[in-house]
Amino acid sequence: MRFDTVIRHATVVTASDSFTSDIGIKDGRIVALALGLTEADEVIDATGLLALPGGIDSHVHLDQPSGDGIVMADDFASGTRSAAIGGNSTVLAFCMQEKGQTLREALKVYHAKAENKCHVDVAFHLVITDPTPEVLGQELPALVEDGYTSLKVFMTYEGLRLRDDEILATLDTARRTGALVMVHCENEDAIRYLIGRHEEEGKFAPKFHASTRPIAAEREATHRALSLAEIVDVPIVIVHVSNREAMEEIRRARQRGQKIAGETCPQYLILTADDLDQEALEGAKFVCSPPPRDKASQDACWEGLEQGVFDLFSSDHCPFRFDDAEGKLNEKGKRHFRWIPNGIPGVGTRLPILFSEGVRKGRIDLNQFVALTATNHAKLYGLYPRKGTIAIGADADIALWNPEKRVTLSNDLLQHGADYTPYEGLEVEGWPVRLLVQGRTVMQDGALAGADQPQGHYLPRGKSALVRPAA
Numbered sequence: 001m002r003f004d005t006v007i008r009h010a011t012v013v014t015a016s017d018s019f020t021s022d023i024g025i026k027d028g029r030i031v032a033l034a035l036g037l038t039e040a041d042e043v044i045d046a047t048g049l050l051a052l053p054g055g056i057d058s059h060v061h062l063d064q065p066s067g068d069g070i071v072m073a074d075d076f077a078s079g080t081r082s083a084a085i086g087g088n089s090t091v092l093a094f095c096m097q098e099k100g101q102t103l104r105e106a107l108k109v110y111h112a113k114a115e116n117k118c119h120v121d122v123a124f125h126l127v128i129t130d131p132t133p134e135v136l137g138q139e140l141p142a143l144v145e146d147g148y149t150s151l152k153v154f155m156t157y158e159g160l161r162l163r164d165d166e167i168l169a170t171l172d173t174a175r176r177t178g179a180l181v182m183v184h185c186e187n188e189d190a191i192r193y194l195i196g197r198h199e200e201e202g203k204f205a206p207k208f209h210a211s212t213r214p215i216a217a218e219r220e221a222t223h224r225a226l227s228l229a230e231i232v233d234v235p236i237v238i239v240h241v242s243n244r245e246a247m248e249e250i251r252r253a254r255q256r257g258q259k260i261a262g263e264t265c266p267q268y269l270i271l272t273a274d275d276l277d278q279e280a281l282e283g284a285k286f287v288c289s290p291p292p293r294d295k296a297s298q299d300a301c302w303e304g305l306e307q308g309v310f311d312l313f314s315s316d317h318c319p320f321r322f323d324d325a326e327g328k329l330n331e332k333g334k335r336h337f338r339w340i341p342n343g344i345p346g347v348g349t350r351l352p353i354l355f356s357e358g359v360r361k362g363r364i365d366l367n368q369f370v371a372l373t374a375t376n377h378a379k380l381y382g383l384y385p386r387k388g389t390i391a392i393g394a395d396a397d398i399a400l401w402n403p404e405k406r407v408t409l410s411n412d413l414l415q416h417g418a419d420y421t422p423y424e425g426l427e428v429e430g431w432p433v434r435l436l437v438q439g440r441t442v443m444q445d446g447a448l449a450g451a452d453q454p455q456g457h458y459l460p461r462g463k464s465a466l467v468r469p470a471a
């Protein structure tokens with residue numbers, strides 16, 4: 001057989017195996033894994049490189065409305081560009097329902113935002129902010145059948161949070177339809193109480209974002225979400241876990257027999273609340289929710305990754321420009337932490353950070369890295385085995401990594417829309433040097449490659465491996 005592309009002499013790594021092989025690609029798919037493949041239009045020599053499944057970042061915010069006068073720093077073009085630079089071949093972005101809007105209307109808006117703009121493949125999670133009987137009874141079941149098989153609910157943020165009865169009703173629809181629900185766990189009433197107390201005490205600096213969102217507020221909401229899921233008898237994903245206490249809630253729920261997935265993110269391994277406590281409002285760069293905690297919490301998140309409490313390592317990329325009236329330093333945000341938009345950029349740095357701090361430092365092995373950054377995302381969000389692995393028949397989504405390349409992270413490298421990275425100056429070892437998406441080279445040596453026109457595809461999805469009945 002003549003291939004479109006052959007990758008030669010690669011060390012192929014999947015979630016379970018590592019082996020030396022050539023990879024034969026035809027019509028965007030992997031069609032051969034063997035030594036001695038030569039007949040191809042294009043031959044890529046991968047001697048000394050690792051061939052990993054392209055990263056799947058299943059927690060990415062792009063082009064979302066973010067409050068009066070605030071503009072998210074990345075649209076689907078710049079966000080997926082940075083994703084490709086960082087070795088990702090698929091991102092799962094959020095489609096945010098506005099209050100009063102139908103889910104179909106929201107999807108129309110987000111498909112239009114993404115159309116002809118994406119450099120990597122994309123799919124959407126639905127964010128449910130208005131769970132009316134029509135939305136839960138009619139729209140959502142039809143959309144799950146159409147391939148929108150996951151959704152997110154918030155327990156915090158004014159205007160987004162759902163009450164417990166609304167969460168129960170949403171979980172019940174998920175149970176009936178086979179959708180997977182992601183839950184943002186922080187107790188909004190407790191946070192509002194603490195914001196009030198801080199205001200009385202004249203505490204307005206960015207660092208007080210962290211002290212108004214304490215671990216107890218995350219732990220309590222995590223416990224409550226897990227309890228609501230137990231009552232309904234439905235699997236859920238606890239997203240962006242920042243500390244041991246919330247993580248232990250996941251362990252305990254699993255011990256009770258619940259099917260739960262857990263996610264953590266780079267910010268909870270690298271940053272702490274001290275990063276918010278800096279001169280000249282610099283701390284605003286690190287405002288995200290839940291906030292980064294302390295060294296003990298970082299150690300706990302590492303333990304969760306090493307021991308399999310966390311299935312997913314995602315970026316929670318939610319970028320705002322720093323020195324910008326439409327970003328972190330908007331007029332109100334300069335004066336009060338509660339008006340600093342929540343979120344940090346990270347889609348381009350997620351993989352190098354875990355590779356360097358996790359694999360190169362011996363905390364996790366390469367197979368765990370692949371599972372945490374690609375395979376588990378594909379399985380949990382209904383993209384497996386088309387995505388998330390290197391196997392015959394899978395899409396040829398392949399990231400070639402130089403495991404020894406040393407890079408000092410800097411904003412210029414990342415090609416996102418934000419004017420900073422929270423990881424400026426961090427030295428990493430291991431870097432994705434080439435990325436193929438459905439067989440096409442999309443990134444090479446830190447630059448977009450190939451066709452000028454973005455060619456990422458929208459991906460309808462099947463049901464999660466977590467909700468499918470065991471065969």
Ligand code: URP
Nearest residue numbers: 184288289316318342343
């Ligand atoms: O601060 C954060 N994480 N912003 C993004 C929205 C969310 O809660 O995931």
Ligand code: ZN
Nearest residue numbers: 184239240289
């Ligand atoms: Zn969230």
Ligand code: ZN
Nearest residue numbers: 059061316318
């Ligand atoms: Zn998020």
